Amino acid sequence: MFPARVLNGIDGQGGFDKASGMSDASEQRECEAAKLTRHEGLGGLEMLAARYRDHAYALHTHPTWVFGVVVAGVEKLRIGRRRHLAPAGSIIIVNPEEPHDGEKGAPAGWAYRTCYPGATLMAEIADDLELPELPMFGEGIVHAPELARAFVQAHRLAGQALDQETAMLMVLGELVGRFGDGKRCDRASDGGETTRRFRLYGELIAADLSAGFDLARLAAAAGVTRFQVIRDFHRAAGMTPGQYLRDRRIRAASALIRTDMPLAEIAAATGFADQSHLTRVFKTIKGLSPGAWRAAA
Secondary structure (H helix, E strand, C coil), X not given: CCCCCCXXXXXXXXXXXXXXXXXXXXXXXXXXXXXXXXXXXXXXXXXXXXXXXXXXXXXXXXXXXXXXXXEEEEEEEEECCEEEEEECCCEEEECCCCCEEEEECCCCCEEEEEECCCHHHHHHHHHHCCCCCCCCECCCEECCHHHHHHHHHHHCCCCCHHHHHHHXXXXXXXXXXXXXXXXCCCCCCXXXXXXHHHHHHHHHHXXXXXXXXXXXXXXXXXXXXXXXXXXXXXXXXXXXXXXXHHHHHHHHHHHHHCCCCCHHHHHHHCCCCCHHHHHHHHHHHHCCCHHHHHHHC
């Protein structure tokens, strides 16, 4: 259990406030626990409730947006090129394809609730708000206590499908309306050439995730030096080539885990040495084992 000094709920009174919807009994009992659920009425929206003391997320990306609220402790994380400390009550926002990680920012760790809306759901919200584009966000951490509390309350309505659908749509709409700018966040780039080469690297990797890749192979394909390959990945993705490759392998494995394909075969198909290797890396990015992820699906 987190010590009392770390359990600073967003009601500002310290500890958890049951009435405010900031915690579950399970969030108080376990030091390392995570549960993934999906809401079909929201397009299969994935929602994760977790508390971690020693777990650390490796740098990774999502094809979706990420919205979350820290409900206890402190998370230390990088979003894009910025580093943050997110104490209880912080709202975390990550744009699609934006690299991010996460680990404890206090000795006892942190607990949080997140969701991962895709483009279809976000387009519906943007259309309702009459936005010209899909919403993008310039700030990775925002502070809005009432909105954070509403997000957690909506997140906790598992099993109450209509209520949860309504509450989550209202909260996501409020987040977009208040903090979205409708524009993509800028990433450092020299424009056309970096973009062209990075697209080529991505196509090569996606074509055969089980293949071995090294800098020389990517450099030869693009007609540049190995040092340029490293710079291209840093400028275009904010990741090293190895981090990008691992991220794409896990994303492909996540899709296959939703099928009946054996985990050992998934590991081989996506470039992992064996099932144990897949499991270790999967947990550093998803926070759950492949088996737990499959069960939630």
